[in-house]
Amino acid sequence: MIPNFYASKNYKYLAIVPALLVVASLFLIFFNGIPQGVDLKGGLLLTVQTSGAVDVAALQASVEKTGIVSSIRTFASPSGTGVEIELENNEKLGAMEEKVRALQVKDGLLRELEINASTAEGQELEKLAREQITLNAEIISEVQPLLTELDASYAGSDGHAAVRELVTTYGNSQDSYRNAVLAAVRSELSVDAYSFREVGPTLSRFFLEKSREILLYSFILAAIVVFIVFRSVVPSIAVILGAVIDIVVTLGAMSLFSLPLTLGSIAGLLMLIGFSLDTDVMLTMRVLKRKEGTASERAFSAFKTGALMNLTTIGAFGILALVGLYLQIPIYFQIGIVATIGGIVDFAATWGANAVLILRYAEK
Numbered sequence: 001m002i003p004n005f006y007a008s009k010n011y012k013y014l015a016i017v018p019a020l021l022v023v024a025s026l027f028l029i030f031f032n033g034i035p036q037g038v039d040l041k042g043g044l045l046l047t048v049q050t051s052g053a054v055d056v057a058a059l060q061a062s063v064e065k066t067g068i069v070s071s072i073r074t075f076a077s078p079s080g081t082g083v084e085i086e087l088e089n090n091e092k093l094g095a096m097e098e099k100v101r102a103l104q105v106k107d108g109l110l111r112e113l114e115i116n117a118s119t120a121e122g123q124e125l126e127k128l129a130r131e132q133i134t135l136n137a138e139i140i141s142e143v144q145p146l147l148t149e150l151d152a153s154y155a156g157s158d159g160h161a162a163v164r165e166l167v168t169t170y171g172n173s174q175d176s177y178r179n180a181v182l183a184a185v186r187s188e189l190s191v192d193a194y195s196f197r198e199v200g201p202t203l204s205r206f207f208l209e210k211s212r213e214i215l216l217y218s219f220i221l222a223a224i225v226v227f228i229v230f231r232s233v234v235p236s237i238a239v240i241l242g243a244v245i246d247i248v249v250t251l252g253a254m255s256l257f258s259l260p261l262t263l264g265s266i267a268g269l270l271m272l273i274g275f276s277l278d279t280d281v282m283l284t285m286r287v288l289k290r291k292e293g294t295a296s297e298r299a300f301s302a303f304k305t306g307a308l309m310n311l312t313t314i315g316a317f318g319i320l321a322l323v324g325l326y327l328q329i330p331i332y333f334q335i336g337i338v339a340t341i342g343g344i345v346d347f348a349a350t351w352g353a354n355a356v357l358i359l360r361y362a363e364k
Contacts, residue, residue, distance in 0.1 A: 025252020
């Protein structure tokens with residue numbers, strides 16, 4: 001039988017553990033950093049299944065002839081040995097991506113001008129015709145140097161055809177780059193199956209910006225809801241503090257164990273915010289809203305319920321992480337491992353820092 005440690009006059013020392021974890025995590029985050037996956041930093045990820053032996057050093061030397069290798073990781077799977085090869089974005093193709101997208105936008109504007117001109121008359125028709133000629137010439141002038149970089153050319157005067165030629169040539173160049181990487185891999189090991197995952201610099205920046213916004217908005221909305229529920233500053237701060245500790249310490253653990261920040265792990269962090277608020281709100285409601293027994297007894301009762309919630313979460317997401325690792329389903333592993341770490345961290349954050357703050361507030 002676990003004694004009620006909140007009944008001790010020294011229960012406030014429970015907050016030392018989460019405080020030390022936060023300090024250590026902030027140190028890791030700022031000085032060691034958090035690795036980013038292909039989703040957020042861009043690049044090419046090639047996953048290979050092989051039944052043969054893998055010489056990582058030879059494989060890296062071969063692949064580096066085609067591009068800059070960020071990492072190579074091997075893993076065991078039911079079908080043999082798996083290899084994940086991550087390369088940085090091809091500098092030439094990456095720099096051209098935004099220009100190709102911008103020309104596709106201009107191509108769309110040219111089509112709009114043509115549609116509008118088909119129903120216009122008089123001066124309006126003349127104006128649209130001039131705009132078409134100007135935009136068409138602008139497209140041709142911008143397409144030509146890009147095609148030259150890709151060792152191709154276009155001799156016509158149709159802006160639409162020029163953009164189509166550029167998009168096709170650009171796509172063929174991407175395919176050639178992927179095929180060169182795969183050929184370098186095949187030269188070092190037998191490939192039973194493979195898959196590519198590629199994220200360009202434009203899309204990766206978009207993912208990174210939106211991920212930051214979503215995490216920020218989640219905290220703001222959670223703070224508003226919590227304040228409406230409790231209508232008091234200290235309990236509201238205590239509840240939000242628990243969620244902040246969970247996120248900071250989990251990020252610190254990701255830095256320590258080199259777990260990359262990806263769209264999957266960000267989904268796990270968002271789930272962690274919700275789970276943290278569940279346990280923190282449950283604790284706060286029991287201690288401040290109920291009247292039976294003493295505040296420490298109510299806090300310990302909440303601990304017994306919350307501890308079971310923590311353990312079931314750790315168990316469920318731990319199994320998800322193991323399944324994702326064994327079957328090599330990255331999204332399962334990323335969500336599972338982040339939620340598992342977060343569940344362990346939440347145990348210390350809620351029943352250490354949050355519980356101490358709430359009990360001190362209730363006593364005063």
